[in-house]
Amino acid sequence: MKKKPNSVQNIDNISRESERKGQILNSAIKIFGEKGFQNATIAEIAKDAGVGDATIYEYFKNxxxxxxxxxxxxxxxxxxxxxxxxxxxxxxxxxxxxxxxxxxxxxxxxxxxxxxxxxxxxxxxxxxxxxxxxxxxxxxxxxxxxxxxxxxxxxxxxxxxxxxxxxxxxxxxxxxxxxxxxxxxxxxxxxxxxxxxxxxxxxxxxxx
Amino acid sequence: MKKKPNSVQNIDNISRESERKGQILNSAIKIFGEKGFQNATIAEIAKDAGVGDATIYEYFKNxxxxxxxxxxxxxxxxxxxxxxxxxxxxxxxxxxxxxxxxxxxxxxxxxxxxxxxxxxxxxxxxxxxxxxxxxxxxxxxxxxxxxxxxxxxxxxxxxxxxxxxxxxxxxxxxxxxxxxxxxxxxxxxxxxxxxxxxxxxxxxxxxx
DNA sequence: TATGAATTCCGAATGTAATTCGGAAGAAAG
DNA sequence: CTTTCTTCCGAATTACATTCGGAATTCATA
The missing domain is CATH 1.10.357.10 (Tetracycline Repressor, domain 2)
Structure with missing residues (x-):
């Protein structure tokens, strides 16, 4: 809900609530796109995004x-x-x-x-x-x-x-x-x- | 692989290897059709077909x-x-x-x-x-x-x-x-x- | 700059459902 | 009536999604 108020986070082409959310979305599109919804795992997306599994649930319901x-x-x-x-x-x-x-x-x-x-x-x-x-x-x-x-x-x-x-x-x-x-x-x-x-x-x- | 050689299993419109397989397929089409692949469970299909969960794996790989x-x-x-x-x-x-x-x-x-x-x-x-x-x-x-x-x-x-x-x-x-x-x-x-x-x-x- | 209060983050525990295991129950053959 | 083969399934096992509880970080204020 809150943007970094200081740092150089000027241009993010896709408007996002936070960098984290963006990282996760980018990894999700990559992994889901490659393997499909069924065969993609949260663990894999989390790993690709460089976050813990549980972090994904801070940003997305499921x-x-x-x-x-x-x-x-x-x-x-x-x-x-x-x-x-x-x-x-x-x-x-x-x-x-x-x-x-x-x-x-x-x-x-x-x-x-x-x-x-x-x-x-x-x-x-x-x-x-x-x-x-x-x-x-x-x-x-x-x-x-x-x-x-x-x-x-x-x-x-x-x-x-x-x-x-x-x-x-x-x-x-x-x-x-x-x-x-x-x-x-x-x-x-x-x-x-x-x-x-x-x-x-x-x-x-x-x-x- | 084997048919009941005695009983009244005469007409099954859709050619099938066994009655069991047919039962399971019919339940599968019903449950998958209603709930989608993701939300359907093997347990539910098995129950609807009147067989044990493990029996499904006798007829289908997964x-x-x-x-x-x-x-x-x-x-x-x-x-x-x-x-x-x-x-x-x-x-x-x-x-x-x-x-x-x-x-x-x-x-x-x-x-x-x-x-x-x-x-x-x-x-x-x-x-x-x-x-x-x-x-x-x-x-x-x-x-x-x-x-x-x-x-x-x-x-x-x-x-x-x-x-x-x-x-x-x-x-x-x-x-x-x-x-x-x-x-x-x-x-x-x-x-x-x-x-x-x-x-x-x-x-x-x-x-x- | 220090301190309490949010907020963000995540490792580990929990729960659910797919899949496998091991053996019981039934049929076929002799 | 025993042996053998097949069918069937309850009870583990396993793989993940999801939740929990608290650690780490950031923020607001003095």
Missing amino acids: KEDLMLAIPVEFTKELIPQINDHMMGIKGAFNKLRKFIWWWLNYVEKNPGYGSIVLLELKTSKTYVSTEAYQAARSFYQIVLDIIKEGQEEGAVKKEINPYLARSLCVGAMEHIIIRWLLKDRKYPLIQYADELADLLIDSLKTRV | KEDLMLAIPVEFTKELIPQINDHMMGIKGAFNKLRKFIWWWLNYVEKNPGYGSIVLLELKTSKTYVSTEAYQAARSFYQIVLDIIKEGQEEGAVKKEINPYLARSLCVGAMEHIIIRWLLKDRKYPLIQYADELADLLIDSLKTRV
Whole structure:
């Protein structure tokens, strides 16, 4: 709850309550991402973070709460980042293409985060009532906004239910990412970005 | 490995090595489906199946192996069932529509099975190297075959990569099912079937 | 700068649940 | 009716998550 008032703790890119909490979260994302929730142990995360096992429980209610804290912290950062990348791009389809590219690229660079968000999180029994769920929601809200914008500017078919269209886009992206996470991870994930964007854009496009 | 040679053990619809194994699997699907892998306990499954805890380990290597056995047994059954429903339907798009309807309907009637296959399974570290993964693959192979058939008969755009098209269809279906599993489950899942089918068909359709 | 009061930290104890052990109970064969 | 093989399971054992109690550190104040 309290920051170091004196020391040089000026920049910490991900806003955090304390350094300790940050250390633990970083180790958690690493270990959970590598081994999955089930096979990761608190002892291992504590060791990696350089703290005692019990210390983790000073900051997080339990193991599940620790996992759920990851998307809350990180997704908060993601939304400004993607919005930043979106700046200056005109037209719903160009934005959608950028979103796909950006998201695939992000997961490719942060596969641990991807595994947690796309594979592990949803098995938490309380997931829908957590902040983590809200964070995921607001992230995918961006896609919904793009689709609605596209309908206003006439590029996207008016008769499409925008929520269903979002499911189409998000579902396809997630499916491709999950396959990549589960399997190889050898070749670049973004190699799918363009072809997927073409297909989705063609699906939504108003016909002349 | 050995069947009761005398008793009335005549019909067991799902081919099984023994009644015991079947009892355990049925309880496992029930308990895992309700509580998730994490929160289900072996003791609870054993009790529900009317066997001792240790007996489970006579039939399955461990808790994870028990979960992985579920899709192997059940998906084997699903493929003939869906093929049966597909009989007499002409045209790729009619088949696709039927597949979507059938799959949503099946999950709605068997949400426990759905949770296991769509939410829990993928977190198993060894998933891709299991029979369960192969079973899921051959199930979704049906969609791929429909798409290829559609391309041959000229209904589906030739220039689409059929594997990507499958990702689109499967991803959208899974996304909608997962939302339903995580949230309400109150209203019928199949209410989405028609609209989703329309959208997917329109996405794949050859333009005149 | 010293002192009491918080706060942070963690080693060791506790509790829960997965897994293994060792042998009982039942069937098959002679 | 004994031997052998299989099935079954109660009672340990083990692996972790979580809690406890107090040590170490920091803070506020005089």
